Amino acid sequence: MVDKETIRRGYDELAESYAAAQSEDGSETGILAPFLDRLTTPARILDAGCGQGTPVLQAAPDDVDAVGVDFSREQLNLATENAPDAAFIQGDMTRLPIRENECDAVTALHSLIHVPLEDHQAVIDEFARVLCPGGRLLLSEGTTEWQGSNPSWLDSGVEMQWHIAGAETTHEQLRNAGFTITDEWGRSNEFADNEERWVFFVGRLEGDDEGQSESKSKSE
Template identity: 30%
Template sequence: MSDEVNHGRVRASYDAVAEEYRERIGGELAYKVMDRALLGAVVEEAAGGAVADLGCGPGHVTGWLAEHGVTAVGVDLSPAMVAVARRDHPGADFRVGDLLRLPAADGEFAAGVALYSVIHLEAAELRPAFREMRRVLRPSGVLLVAFHLGSEVRRLDEWWGHPVDVDFHFLDPEAVAGLLTEAGFTVTARLERGPYPLEAETRRGYLLARRD
């Protein structure tokens, strides 16, 4: 399947659930203590520079970043998600864009986060996506990547009562770390955790990497 076809499926699926996604997920940082701590580390690493939220959804993480002293820019494949994000988080900037072709200049960002966005990429797209993330980071910029742990692919054709067509790829942390290294990053920290009570029951992995 071409990336245009696959990304079109993902885009249409997230367009379909944008408002409900915001209602259900938009307040999740209130109970995600560990995520807030990791995002705080990213903010400190950015040292006042701009931070990209890559695959920002309804913009709640981007908004949190903007509230904590950095210029925050959210990028999402779904125009409906970006519209919700712009409405709810006017203190941040939002752009429609693809992880393989980010709408950003070389070295524009001091740091970036990609929280559960690479899970919608095919295996062959991960390395080029990480290379593209490296392109938009300044030298020594940090990147935080989060994903579900495992090797399965879950396909949804219905999501909260909406018809969708989207795959969720569970990932092996060693494989992701290797791809980040190949793309020009040095992985500096690794973390795994179980689900919070309000989350889907999957184990989560986080990798913090620094652009070489």
């Protein structure tokens, strides 16, 4: 059964265990670093489903205004310790507590995969709403559609659920929301107790704002 409250409560209870597992993983750095390098200040980055504040908010450059949104209070407590310079808002990715056109970049690493499938397009539309024209998105998904749960994730006795739409559907949803995909990577990962393949998309929101756009970055 799809149950957002199970996911939120699960992350409240699993925050420490997830953070420990995540710090051993660290495999997103090679994708994240070039994405952050392209930010030209002044800039605001939103990390949606920021979790414990790593890897994105901790790695955000000092002169970038970084904001994390997550619905788990315990995850946000850890994030405040891990990324003390960032601002945090407890909220849901389907209704981001951010005004439109406020962000130059949005990241969502391993968070959309917990959102019920019927809400994926709404979340991606929210990313488009809060981004400036020409703004960039870094998003991870699973390569193939899969929904399931683990009654004792990370051997914790706490249930977790995943709602993975797959690369093809996500690609289409990004296009529907006005993104052009500028980069795409896939890789294997056994993190959620299954042989999974994650896919990472970088998208650029249509629009002629040169503030953080690909064309400006490339011409510098």
